[in-house]
Amino acid sequence: MPRHVACVMDGNGRWAQRRSLPRTAGHRAAEATVIEIIETARSAGVEWLTLYAFSTENWNRPGTEVDYLMGLVRRVVRKHAPLLLARGIRCRFLGVTDPRIPRELAQDFDDLTTLTDGNRGMTLTVAFDHGGRRDIVEAARSLIRSGKRADEVTEHLFAQHLPFPDTPDVDLVIRTSGEQRISNFMLWKVAYAEWTFPDVLWPDFRAPDFLACLHTYRRRDRRFGTVPPRTNGDPR
Amino acid sequence: MTTDTSRTHTGRADDEPPLFGEGSRFHSFFDDPRWALAIIRATVLEAAHPQIGAALIDNSTFVAHPWRRLRNTFLSMRRMYSGDPAVREREAARLNRLHARMSGADSRGRPYDAMDRATRAWVVATLFESAVTMCRLSGQPLEQDTMERMYDEYRAFLAALDGDAGELPESVQDFWTYFDRVVEDELEDTEAARIILYRLFDHLPAPALLGGAPTLWAAGRAVAGPLFGAITVASLPEPYRRRAGLPEMPGAETLMRGAYLAAGLARFLPEGWLDAEKVVELLTLSPTGDDPRARTVAALRGRMEQAAALLRLITPLGGVPGPAPAGARGSRRPAEEFFRQVLDQTGDGHLDWPDLAAMARELSTRLDLEEPEETRLYDAFAAWWRELQDALDTDGDGRVSAAEYAAAVPSMAGPALIRVAEVLFDATDKDGNGTIDADEYRELFRTAFHRDLATGDSAYGRSAFVGDFVSFMSGGRTSAPYDPVFTDS
Numbered sequence: 001m002p003r004h005v006a007c008v009m010d011g012n013g014r015w016a017q018r019r020s021l022p023r024t025a026g027h028r029a030a031e032a033t034v035i036e037i038i039e040t041a042r043s044a045g046v047e048w049l050t051l052y053a054f055s056t057e058n059w060n061r062p063g064t065e066v067d068y069l070m071g072l073v074r075r076v077v078r079k080h081a082p083l084l085l086a087r088g089i090r091c092r093f094l095g096v097t098d099p100r101i102p103r104e105l106a107q108d109f110d111d112l113t114t115l116t117d118g119n120r121g122m123t124l125t126v127a128f129d130h131g132g133r134r135d136i137v138e139a140a141r142s143l144i145r146s147g148k149r150a151d152e153v154t155e156h157l158f159a160q161h162l163p164f165p166d167t168p169d170v171d172l173v174i175r176t177s178g179e180q181r182i183s184n185f186m187l188w189k190v191a192y193a194e195w196t197f198p199d200v201l202w203p204d205f206r207a208p209d210f211l212a213c214l215h216t217y218r219r220r221d222r223r224f225g226t227v228p229p230r231t232n233g234d235p236r
Numbered sequence: 237m238t239t240d241t242s243r244t245h246t247g248r249a250d251d252e253p254p255l256f257g258e259g260s261r262f263h264s265f266f267d268d269p270r271w272a273l274a275i276i277r278a279t280v281l282e283a284a285h286p287q288i289g290a291a292l293i294d295n296s297t298f299v300a301h302p303w304r305r306l307r308n309t310f311l312s313m314r315r316m317y318s319g320d321p322a323v324r325e326r327e328a329a330r331l332n333r334l335h336a337r338m339s340g341a342d343s344r345g346r347p348y349d350a351m352d353r354a355t356r357a358w359v360v361a362t363l364f365e366s367a368v369t370m371c372r373l374s375g376q377p378l379e380q381d382t383m384e385r386m387y388d389e390y391r392a393f394l395a396a397l398d399g400d401a402g403e404l405p406e407s408v409q410d411f412w413t414y415f416d417r418v419v420e421d422e423l424e425d426t427e428a429a430r431i432i433l434y435r436l437f438d439h440l441p442a443p444a445l446l447g448g449a450p451t452l453w454a455a456g457r458a459v460a461g462p463l464f465g466a467i468t469v470a471s472l473p474e475p476y477r478r479r480a481g482l483p484e485m486p487g488a489e490t491l492m493r494g495a496y497l498a499a500g501l502a503r504f505l506p507e508g509w510l511d512a513e514k515v516v517e518l519l520t521l522s523p524t525g526d527d528p529r530a531r532t533v534a535a536l537r538g539r540m541e542q543a544a545a546l547l548r549l550i551t552p553l554g555g556v557p558g559p560a561p562a563g564a565r566g567s568r569r570p571a572e573e574f575f576r577q578v579l580d581q582t583g584d585g586h587l588d589w590p591d592l593a594a595m596a597r598e599l600s601t602r603l604d605l606e607e608p609e610e611t612r613l614y615d616a617f618a619a620w621w622r623e624l625q626d627a628l629d630t631d632g633d634g635r636v637s638a639a640e641y642a643a644a645v646p647s648m649a650g651p652a653l654i655r656v657a658e659v660l661f662d663a664t665d666k667d668g669n670g671t672i673d674a675d676e677y678r679e680l681f682r683t684a685f686h687r688d689l690a691t692g693d694s695a696y697g698r699s700a701f702v703g704d705f706v707s708f709m710s711g712g713r714t715s716a717p718y719d720p721v722f723t724d725s
């Protein structure tokens with residue numbers, strides 16, 4: 001079972017276009033999937049779930065769509081806060097530094113983080129206004145500020161300066177809609193991740209699809225760069 | 237006059253309780269909740285004296301930092317009533333040095349001087365009178381001989397400060413004549429008294445521990461503030477209320493008596509349940525400190541924050557959210573905020589010499605400085621004030637407004653400020669070897685800033701120390717060590 005699963009929620013716009021609906025309708029339809037996947041992951045025993053909700057590049061989308069997204073996210077966060085608390089899910093938000101994020105939304109993010117801080121069930125990280133390179137640059141800055149000498153810096157030490165250093169490496173990334181790109185997502189943490197690219201668009205992505213991805217992962221042979229062990233029987 | 241002090245110190249039978257220390261009347265009031273009400277009343281009576289009122293308005297930090305002020309006063313009183321004469325003398329000398337630096341003129345140009353003997357006698361008189369009144373109002377009046385002994389204690393207190401108690405009448409009978417005369421003739425409706433009665437409680441900042449629950453604090457304050465005001469007004473002497481034009485509200489008298497009576501009921505609590513020192517310490521605890529109690533309260537506060545967060549999240553959305561940008565995050569604080577939290581110690585909206593003097597006073601109290609270091613520190617702050625005045629006071633009114641400050645933030649770090657940091661460094665560098673070693677550093681933070689430092693094996697060099705201090709004072713960068721000293725309310 002993967003410890004840390006990440007989902008790149010792709011295909012909302014296409015989902016809406018195929019139905020001749022405005023792109024915003026696709027985002028609205030994504031809400032149901034988000035809740036379903038959180039619940040499925042939790043009951044399947046995934047300990048860490050990360051959802052890529054909004055990238056630093058998404059700011060380039062049309063202003064109306066961005067505004068709509070901000071309002072939608074705010075409504076979703078508020079609507080499901082009690083549920084997340086009751087399910088023992090610890091929520092936190094990765095990124096959220098851009099001044100364009102409405103103050104009310106940032107407040108809600110903070111509130112949800114505070115509210116669920118004591119939960120010890122699954123940890124849900126929502127990457128919002130996130131960029132993998134930016135995180136690495138920030139880590140480098142923080143490292144330099146800490147005054148470490150160059151030869152003291154190790155991968156382990158560097159990882160300590162990334163946001164949420166307690167997060168383990170990502171084991172499995174699910175990118176819906178068939179697109180096969182990394183799109184600047186948690187670059188450091190996905191170093192050894194397995195990737196699956198189901199053809200389903202995110203609003204159509206359901207619990208069975210998610211479980212199928214977990215199943216695919218279990219059949220993968222994760223070697224982390226070494227050779228496979230020579231066994232005659234069952235490889236795992 | 238002097239014969240009198242010798243009587244209070246030596247001419248007593250051995251079996252009588254001492255005037256100072258454990259067993260004195262004063263000592264038994266320390267943990268009495270009525271004393272909280274009586275102290276407010278005494279402070280109003282003090283502030284109603286034109287000289288004291290003017291001195292308070294000019295110099296005191298009690299509006300902006302009431303909790304810190306309360307703690308300092310409490311600790312000072314405790315030392316003054318300590319059983320150890322050496323502690324008393326040291327504290328008296330410190331108080332005298334502190335007050336010797338306070339003099340000036342009030343808004344009508346009348347001079348005041350915190351060393352004026354008659355005025356200082358009045359401070360002690362209000363404390364004594366409030367203690368007696370608090371017993372009367374709570375329905376447990378003092379016996380005549382208890383009152384006399386308590387009066388002796390208060391006179392001894394004044395004698396410890398002033399050398400003798402000549403400004404206070406010798407007997408309790410004469411005291412009441414003196415007290416009524418001052419109330420009738422000298423007290424005025426001063427600005428300071430009005431601030432204590434009407435502004436202090438309405439704007440009382442939350443103590444550090446409750447800083448994370450501003451809504452709760454504001455709600456409690458909105459109810460309790462006017463209540464405290466009304467109780468205090470109703471307990472003031474009638475002639476003064478008439479003179480100052482204070483309102484007579486129906487029911488205020490009953491409320492006041494009820495409050496004193498209820499507080500007086502605390503005497504039925506088991507011994508040791510109420511400990512003023514613990515309360516005061518708790519009020520001034522910093523939530524980030526290492527104290528286990530702070531952690532307990534911090535945990536409790538965490539629950540409250542969670543409840544508040546849930547409440548905010550489940551309240552229905554009103555209207556369309558505005559596109560307001562998120563506030564500037566990060567370690568630089570806005571100039572306005574720095575001005576309000578750190579520089580404007582007296583809370584009058586202007587930066588003035590008393591603000592910097594208050595900083596020097598706070599530092600020298602926390603660091604327990606003796607002469608001549610204390611004077612060096614004050615001199616350094618005075619030089620810094622001149623530098624600031626020259627650089628920032630553009631409209632030439634002798635003080636620096638928040639706007640003037642904001643317009644010229646970078647010029648704060650002049651040579652005089654560096655001099656302040658150096659004096660501070662020298663005071664800490666006890667062995668004078670040019671670095672603050674681990675022990676000195678820990679000592680500095682433990683005594684001055686009430687926190688234990690996890691790091692501290694490396695020595696802290698003079699330039700690093702000066703650099704940190706200057707960047708805190710000028711750039712407005714938040715700094716874990718210095719923040720609690722100047723910003724804690």
